[in-house]
Amino acid sequence: MLKNRIFKRIYTNKTSLVGFILVSFFLLVALFAPVLAPVQNPHNPYQMPQKSYAIAPQPPSAQNWLGTTEQQYDLYYGVVWGTRLAFEVGITVTFFAFLIGLIVGAVAAYFGGKVDEVLMRLTDVVFAVPSLVLAMVIAAMLGPDIKNMMIALTAVAWPSYARLIRGDILSVKRRDYVTAARTLGASGPRILLRHILPNSIYPSVVVASLDIGYVVLTAASLSFLGLGAQPGTADWGQLIAMARNWVLGTAQNPLAYWYTVAVPGAAIFLFVLGWNLLGDAFRDILDPRQA
Amino acid sequence: MSACVEITHLYKTYYRHKWLFGKGSAVPVLKDVTLSLPQNRVLGLVGESGCGKSTLCKVLLGIEKPTAGTVLVNGQDIAGLDRAGRKKICRHMQVVYQDPYSSLDPRMTVRQLLSEPLDIHGLHPDKKQREQFLQDLLTSVGLAPSYLDRYPHEFSGGQRQRISIARALALDPQILIADEPVSALDVSVQAQILNLLSDIKKARKLSMLFVTHDFAVARFLCDDIAVMYKGRIVEMAPADELFAKPLHPYTQALLRAVPQVGRPLAKPLAEPGADVPNGCAFAPRCERASEKCRQAVPPFQAAAPQHFCACVQFTKGDVQ
Numbered sequence: 378m379l380k381n382r383i384f385k386r387i388y389t390n391k392t393s394l395v396g397f398i399l400v401s402f403f404l405l406v407a408l409f410a411p412v413l414a415p416v417q418n419p420h421n422p423y424q425m426p427q428k429s430y431a432i433a434p435q436p437p438s439a440q441n442w443l444g445t446t447e448q449q450y451d452l453y454y455g456v457v458w459g460t461r462l463a464f465e466v467g468i469t470v471t472f473f474a475f476l477i478g479l480i481v482g483a484v485a486a487y488f489g490g491k492v493d494e495v496l497m498r499l500t501d502v503v504f505a506v507p508s509l510v511l512a513m514v515i516a517a518m519l520g521p522d523i524k525n526m527m528i529a530l531t532a533v534a535w536p537s538y539a540r541l542i543r544g545d546i547l548s549v550k551r552r553d554y555v556t557a558a559r560t561l562g563a564s565g566p567r568i569l570l571r572h573i574l575p576n577s578i579y580p581s582v583v584v585a586s587l588d589i590g591y592v593v594l595t596a597a598s599l600s601f602l603g604l605g606a607q608p609g610t611a612d613w614g615q616l617i618a619m620a621r622n623w624v625l626g627t628a629q630n631p632l633a634y635w636y637t638v639a640v641p642g643a644a645i646f647l648f649v650l651g652w653n654l655l656g657d658a659f660r661d662i663l664d665p666r667q668a
Numbered sequence: 669m670s671a672c673v674e675i676t677h678l679y680k681t682y683y684r685h686k687w688l689f690g691k692g693s694a695v696p697v698l699k700d701v702t703l704s705l706p707q708n709r710v711l712g713l714v715g716e717s718g719c720g721k722s723t724l725c726k727v728l729l730g731i732e733k734p735t736a737g738t739v740l741v742n743g744q745d746i747a748g749l750d751r752a753g754r755k756k757i758c759r760h761m762q763v764v765y766q767d768p769y770s771s772l773d774p775r776m777t778v779r780q781l782l783s784e785p786l787d788i789h790g791l792h793p794d795k796k797q798r799e800q801f802l803q804d805l806l807t808s809v810g811l812a813p814s815y816l817d818r819y820p821h822e823f824s825g826g827q828r829q830r831i832s833i834a835r836a837l838a839l840d841p842q843i844l845i846a847d848e849p850v851s852a853l854d855v856s857v858q859a860q861i862l863n864l865l866s867d868i869k870k871a872r873k874l875s876m877l878f879v880t881h882d883f884a885v886a887r888f889l890c891d892d893i894a895v896m897y898k899g900r901i902v903e904m905a906p907a908d909e910l911f912a913k914p915l916h917p918y919t920q921a922l923l924r925a926v927p928q929v930g931r932p933l934a935k936p937l938a939e940p941g942a943d944v945p946n947g948c949a950f951a952p953r954c955e956r957a958s959e960k961c962r963q964a965v966p967p968f969q970a971a972a973p974q975h976f977c978a979c980v981q982f983t984k985g986d987v988q
Contacts, residue, residue, distance in 0.1 A: 553771040560729045561785045562758035
């Protein structure tokens, strides 16, 4: 029944169909990355192959389908494996942020009182600092590395889930059907797992699906600033960082190196757009009242 | 005739939330309620909004703890029961809620809703047997067995209330608490649900506490009626007697206020004034209130056999 609803909803709405196609496309690219772009360095598949050490990027050719960026890194390889990395970062960070937020929010709502007060003020503290700045500070403290970048992103992303889940649990907790379950003799854990969570978790799931795109965008920003992926890593933010000096071409041809920016930029743009469009559809799909 | 629920001198006081320190001001909701639900009878609890009817139900169901007084269910004190004990009480005492739109989990199918009580209490574990039980249960409340796989939002208010009733009956309880089960429904649907409750009561030999603010509804279903005002029971009598000879001025005013076709509306009751700290709570609205009413809370005593009233104008033996 849920399956029917998903497809019905996606087919009947053009924007969500576009989102679905975009995300599916990226998913296929990520899954078949080793086929699309055979691994050059078996120790680290995310290491982009380097044709030579020449500085200037080279336009698309038979050998480098999407051209090369600074220092002759292959853009095609970088974008394909960057897709895989984007999914890895987006899903891992969102998953852990969601999990931490769920636990903190549920504990705050369930126990209430002082526990609630302390946990919610903690989230306020995290909220008080602009998230990108905070992520930069944490990433810089831990050292530039993709894993550290993911930790930094998780650390700034969880409070919004905690707040959302807490609020939803508090409102669901007071509904009649929760009281009804109690008068049937249901145990606390049963009420929490069967009635409260299923009715309060979905708004956060929708936010999470929207967040995957946003997390990838923030990760790209950190990489661009040199706080994430290391040079040579197939990472979209990294590719844009390498294109920094080539945004403007020569005086005669200002767009000479357009591909260095456009290729990874388009990947990020379409990926984030896809998730945003799909997130909207999720909201309708996950509500049984909107069949 | 033994009582299956016995409430004695029950008090429930809420405290207003106070910022940071100490208890806020006290709001007494139930004051000295003594009530018993005889076996295999329907006791109607009538009163206006906010008089404490629903709080009484909550205390009975163990959702709220009484401030003072005792509640006995089948002779067992429900205060200080452990989880297992409370769970056992649940099997004997079930509830139908007022709002059929909020009392059913929107994410569960009818099958899941009806199976839940069985799962909790480990009844009918055999799959085939359970399926039969669920179908019979649904049929017994007047719904088709094919509805089992639908969601609550696919049903009308009356049908949802039937599902709620089926859910309450799944555990085969002896006592059913109905907290305004028809007040959220259309009048035409109310009659159907009342008939269903009446049939079920007869078929299952249920004892029922029926909470309502509607005398017409109470008259249809109840054997006895208790009238509540501001947290106190002010009058209690067998239904026929209460309708024939209402004693308490509040009961009389309520009965006058029931609209009837072809009769002009009764003069509405005065707005409730300031609380009377030591006297009859109804005194500010009472046409017959005297100074005496404001000095002491009138005792709740028998004015006739089976007929109790808390009004200074009636003392023992006043009514023949």
